[in-house]
Amino acid sequence: MKLLLRNIKQLLQVRDNSIDKVSGAEMKSLPLIENAWLLLKDGLIADYGPMSNMPDYQGFKTIDCTGKMVLPSWCDSHTHLVYAGNREQEFVDRINGLSYQEIAEKGGGIVNSAKTLQQTSEQDLYSQSAIRLEEILKQGTGAIEIKSGYGLTTEAELKILRVAKKLGENYPIKIKKTFLGAHAIPTEFKNNKDAYLDLVCGEMMQKISEEKLADYVDIFCEEGYFTVADTERVLEAGKKHGLSPKIHVNQFNAIGGVAAGVKHNALSVDHLEILNDDDISVLKGSNTMPVALPSCSYFLSIPYTPGRKIIDAGLPLALATDYNPGSTPSGNMNFVVATACIKMRLTPEEAINAATINGAYAMGLSASHGSITKGKVANVLITKKIPSYGFLPYAFGSNNIDQVILKGKTLE
Numbered sequence: 001m002k003l004l005l006r007n008i009k010q011l012l013q014v015r016d017n018s019i020d021k022v023s024g025a026e027m028k029s030l031p032l033i034e035n036a037w038l039l040l041k042d043g044l045i046a047d048y049g050p051m052s053n054m055p056d057y058q059g060f061k062t063i064d065c066t067g068k069m070v071l072p073s074w075c076d077s078h079t080h081l082v083y084a085g086n087r088e089q090e091f092v093d094r095i096n097g098l099s100y101q102e103i104a105e106k107g108g109g110i111v112n113s114a115k116t117l118q119q120t121s122e123q124d125l126y127s128q129s130a131i132r133l134e135e136i137l138k139q140g141t142g143a144i145e146i147k148s149g150y151g152l153t154t155e156a157e158l159k160i161l162r163v164a165k166k167l168g169e170n171y172p173i174k175i176k177k178t179f180l181g182a183h184a185i186p187t188e189f190k191n192n193k194d195a196y197l198d199l200v201c202g203e204m205m206q207k208i209s210e211e212k213l214a215d216y217v218d219i220f221c222e223e224g225y226f227t228v229a230d231t232e233r234v235l236e237a238g239k240k241h242g243l244s245p246k247i248h249v250n251q252f253n254a255i256g257g258v259a260a261g262v263k264h265n266a267l268s269v270d271h272l273e274i275l276n277d278d279d280i281s282v283l284k285g286s287n288t289m290p291v292a293l294p295s296c297s298y299f300l301s302i303p304y305t306p307g308r309k310i311i312d313a314g315l316p317l318a319l320a321t322d323y324n325p326g327s328t329p330s331g332n333m334n335f336v337v338a339t340a341c342i343k344m345r346l347t348p349e350e351a352i353n354a355a356t357i358n359g360a361y362a363m364g365l366s367a368s369h370g371s372i373t374k375g376k377v378a379n380v381l382i383t384k385k386i387p388s389y390g391f392l393p394y395a396f397g398s399n400n401i402d403q404v405i406l407k408g409k410t411l412e
């Protein structure tokens with residue numbers, strides 16, 4: 001199976017030598033080839049170059065990309081795409097003046113979603129989630145991480161991860177799975193958090209590792225949810241089951257979760273809306289990717305992650321959606337890239353790097369995804385005819401994607 005893209009106005013994010021991530025000032029550069037061709041073969045990127053030196057390829061299926069840009073598919077390293085029902089009533093409650101924390105105290109929030117999910121069959125959960133996945137494929141996402149954490153019982157947490165696994169088997173997208181049992185304290189354990197953590201670190205992790213249902217472990221390290229000590233406990237238990245950490249920290253308060261993540265060699269620390277200088281220092285020289293979720297800030301009207309400050313400190317940054325029913329009912333990476341430019345003052349080059357190669361890093365996928373590099377998976381976007389790549393974040397409300405190619409095949 002061969003597919004040739006020719007007359008590409010600009011082929012973006014071309015990295016001849018595979019890199020795992022880009023940091024600091026390097027993020028300002030987005031390597032590209034003007035007037036390019038790209039050959040995809042057997043689901044992989046086979047070759048590319050400028051039109052002036054294209055070999056005389058005959059008999060291949062060809063797409064003419066005149067006036068269009070081609071770039072690697074988005075890599076969305078933080079989602080909760082498998083969930084049941086929706087929470088538009090809480091959205092209205094917030095418009096009427098309740099805070100996210102007040103809604104949680106009223107029995108809404110994550111615990112509310114968990115109740116719905118517990119009562120939803122695995123088949124129904126799969127169908128609801130598949131609709132969302134199909135939508136984001138069309139929006140250009142080619143690799144995604146999906147977390148559990150909307151179940152909060154052993155059975156329901158396993159159900160989410162089984163659905164995520166099945167989605168990965170049935171759709172042409174790479175899915176990484178994260179166990180987030182410690183997402184909230186279920187009502188039954190309201191006054192006995194330690195007993196719930198016993199369940200998370202005991203039975204839940206045991207069964208998940210037996211069925212090989214997760215790659216990573218996560219926890220919501222936040223006031224009113226889980227402490228730094230809880231975080232360390234869960235990460236240590238995860239390690240025993242072969243799960244590396246990717247954690248929720250510093251969404252509302254900086255309580256030392258970033259340092260705990262770095263100490264446990266977390267692959268990523270996500271949210272970071274409230275970030276202090278100590279957090280930035282501790283990230284320097286670590287292997288941990290900071291991840292910003294700007295559409296969550298947009299939806300909740302909370303501060304944006306100080307992405308400018310993170311990059312200016314020489315650190316890398318990845319962008320992800322946080323697709324979930326409570327704080328980000330959207331999996332649109334195009335909107336995330338635009339919002340990072342508009343609200344976090346990232347340049348288009350920085351935002352595209354953050355949403356491709358650095359997103360891949362935050363899922364342990366930079367060897368196979370996130371750039372135009374020979375041998376990587378043939379996941380690319382073809383834009384509509386646009387004047388420049390800066391037009392992607394600039395025209396933030398438009399659908400600028402013309403075609404999506406996943407594993408070398410056009411998505412119908």
Ligand SMILES: [Zn+2]
Pocket residue numbers: 078079080248322324
């Ligand atoms: Zn999240």
